[in-house]
Amino acid sequence: MLVLGIETSCDETGVALYDGARGLLGHALHSQVELHADYGGVVPELASRDHVRRLLPLTRGLLERAGCRLDELTAIAYTEGPGLAGALLVGAATAHGLARALGIPAIGVHHLEAHLLSPLLSRPAPSFPFVALLVSGGHTQLMHVTGVGEYGLLGETLDDAAGEAFDKTAKLLGLGYPGGPALARLAASGKAGRFTLPRPMIASGSLDFSFSGLKTAVLTVVKERALDAAARADLAAEIEAAIVDVLSAKALAAMEHTGMKQLVVAGGVGANLSLRSRLTAGARKRGVEVFYPEVEYCTDNGAMIAFAAAKRLEFDPRSATRESRDASGAFTVRPRWDLETLATAG
Numbered sequence: 001m002l003v004l005g006i007e008t009s010c011d012e013t014g015v016a017l018y019d020g021a022r023g024l025l026g027h028a029l030h031s032q033v034e035l036h037a038d039y040g041g042v043v044p045e046l047a048s049r050d051h052v053r054r055l056l057p058l059t060r061g062l063l064e065r066a067g068c069r070l071d072e073l074t075a076i077a078y079t080e081g082p083g084l085a086g087a088l089l090v091g092a093a094t095a096h097g098l099a100r101a102l103g104i105p106a107i108g109v110h111h112l113e114a115h116l117l118s119p120l121l122s123r124p125a126p127s128f129p130f131v132a133l134l135v136s137g138g139h140t141q142l143m144h145v146t147g148v149g150e151y152g153l154l155g156e157t158l159d160d161a162a163g164e165a166f167d168k169t170a171k172l173l174g175l176g177y178p179g180g181p182a183l184a185r186l187a188a189s190g191k192a193g194r195f196t197l198p199r200p201m202i203a204s205g206s207l208d209f210s211f212s213g214l215k216t217a218v219l220t221v222v223k224e225r226a227l228d229a230a231a232r233a234d235l236a237a238e239i240e241a242a243i244v245d246v247l248s249a250k251a252l253a254a255m256e257h258t259g260m261k262q263l264v265v266a267g268g269v270g271a272n273l274s275l276r277s278r279l280t281a282g283a284r285k286r287g288v289e290v291f292y293p294e295v296e297y298c299t300d301n302g303a304m305i306a307f308a309a310a311k312r313l314e315f316d317p318r319s320a321t322r323e324s325r326d327a328s329g330a331f332t333v334r335p336r337w338d339l340e341t342l343a344t345a346g
């Protein structure tokens with residue numbers, strides 16, 4: 001089984017080759033960070049156009065480096081959703097076009113399922129069952145994962161995602177896009193505690209999250225105080241501490257709630273080092289093992305798309321080859337797509 005994976009849901013063009021027997025044969029990524037930097041966030045139309053420009057050359061280079069030919073592929077996987085509609089369409093059209101020409105299936109992959117399974121690409125890898133903390137720019141969820149395609153929602157954000165909280169508060173501090181890594185860098189030179197920010201819903205007793213109040217609290221500080229460089233760093237440190245406090249408290253509560261002993265952290269915010277050290281320390285005390293994908297697989301990438309499709313082909317071939325077409329026979333993308341519906345999508 002040789003799967004080409006294509007990721008174009010947002011601002012990274014990612015491609016990868018996953019072989020059922022040999023594992024990941026290679027992956028390539030083009031980040032659009034510079035393209036969107038001047039705008040302070042992703043401009044959907046620019047993102048789509050850049051995917052169009054990058055996707056085929058990136059794929060050609062990947063095949064060449066891996067010493068593979070297109071006619072050796074058994075399937076082409078692409079991100080079907082959730083994400084930006086135009087950006088998703090570029091990956092979907094390319095995948096369906098190539099697959100049609102080669103006479104092989106095009107497999108639509110759920111972006112969050114791919115994030116969820118991405119820790120299985122790293123070594124050591126977790127084994128089923130586990131709890132996953134999915135923390136990306138668009139989602140914050142705690143999932144109970146018992147197998148490929150078997151995902152139960154334990155809790156999720158009621159408003160902003162954790163990545164969004166990083167990005168929006170970073171913007172309030174005048175930091176560039178993407179805000180998460182920029183805020184984390186500034187936080188490293190500051191000290192939490194000088195400012196007091198809320199830890200929303202930390203003691204709510206539920207496994208749900210809320211981050212919009214944090215953004216409002218930061219806006220109040222920024223408006224009311226003149227912040228010098230040291231104060232900005234201290235505020236960044238407090239923002240990071242507030243988000244990390246909530247994420248780690250809820251993740252550890254989920255471990256207690258389920259009695260699971262393996263916690264998997266996936267999605268872009270999983271690259272945050274403060275979150276990693278906090279979770280690892282808290283988990284150790286409870287006899288819980290924490291797994292992180294390598295940072296390059298934490299943020300959006302093609303490897304997780306190829307891998308998720310390969311796992312579906314292995315465990316659930318029927319759902320893997322389910323073609324996403326509308327009534328007229330045209331393929332579709334799903335800009336909004338609830339992960340929980342996957343299990344029953346068949």
Ligand code: KG4
Pocket residue numbers: 010135136137138139162163164166167178179180181184267268269270271272273298299300
């Ligand atoms: O999973 P991802 O690459 O894309 C989505 O599917 O959303 O996640 C991107 C998010 C952004 O909000 C970004 O600011 C955040 O992950 N992020 C971080 C760090 N690296 C990326 N947030 C905090 N600390 C980081 N080191």
Ligand code: ZN
Pocket residue numbers: 111115136137267268299300
């Ligand atoms: Zn993502």
